[in-house]
Amino acid sequence: MKRKQIGIVLVVLMFWMSFWTSYQNVHAETNQNYANLIFFISFSDTDLAYWDEEAADIDRIYNTTETYTALSVADYFELASCGKLQLTNIMPQFITDSSGNLGIVPITLPNTTDYYESATDDYALLRDVVGCVNASDELVSQLTGELDYNRDGYIDNVTFVVASPMVDRDSQFFSHKASGAGYGLAIGGKTLNVYNVMNYGTLSNATGGAGLVAHEFIHGLGPLDTYRVCNDMAAGCGEGPVGCWDVMAETCAFVQYPLAYTRKELGWITIPEVTE
Helix, strand or coil: CCHHHHHHHHHHHHHHHHHHHCCCCCCCCCCEEEEEEEEEEECCCCCCCCCCCCHHHHHHHHCCCCCCCCCCHHHHHHHHCCCCEEEEEECCCEEECCCCCEEECCEECCCCHHHHHCCCCCHHHHHHHHHHHHCCHHHHHCCCCCCCCCCCCECCEEEEEECCCCCCCCCCCCCEEEECHHHCCEECCEECCEEEEEEHHHHCCCCCHHHHHHHHHHHCCCCCCCCCCCCCCCCCCCCCCCHHHCCCCCCCCCCCCCCHHHHHHCCCCCCCCCCC
């Protein structure tokens, strides 16, 4: 092999070593079950009818695949993990009327949208949601299923879907994953740690859907973003290393897989070694 080719190979190897050693908590087990506890949140200034027509769409995004090109989140992880990750979405605010139609009874927080959106962190939002849940015997009584499959002492994942239009990155409602163990909050006696905040404006948009949910949930398993955040005026800002080939780089309602290397690191697949 020529010296230049060796140099290129070494650079590529150094990049991947740097990328993967930055992982904090990649789970490389097999046949995992995960609980995703989901709450729908309104604010003191939210339109009372905000969630009235949204339950069916949310159920489709999270639980029910209508067509092969519109996978639900649950079916997406079943396929992407080759059956090694089973995701159970728990929605204690869902109701069914006498005609079998789904509805949502939101948690309405005591302060305005701006109060929570302009905060410097998620603590006020999480504190008030958890307080409302624990004060509701009806909600707590529905949390009878498994919430901590991996037995680490925390709820596997909690998702807070807020009544909000699409927002910019500087908004506290910009969809994200975070860790809340330091907040010392517990839901029905179970401690909160890994959580996602979703704004429904993005979730219901063509760029959101199951792809956005999957992207944020995968962060809780360890993988990082593979898109670039840069100044729009910078040269090459619109370019990305992997683009549409990775759900951690771009999201949409028609969900692509994570990179094969990511799936291997998560223990979902093996990649045969090329020996000749």
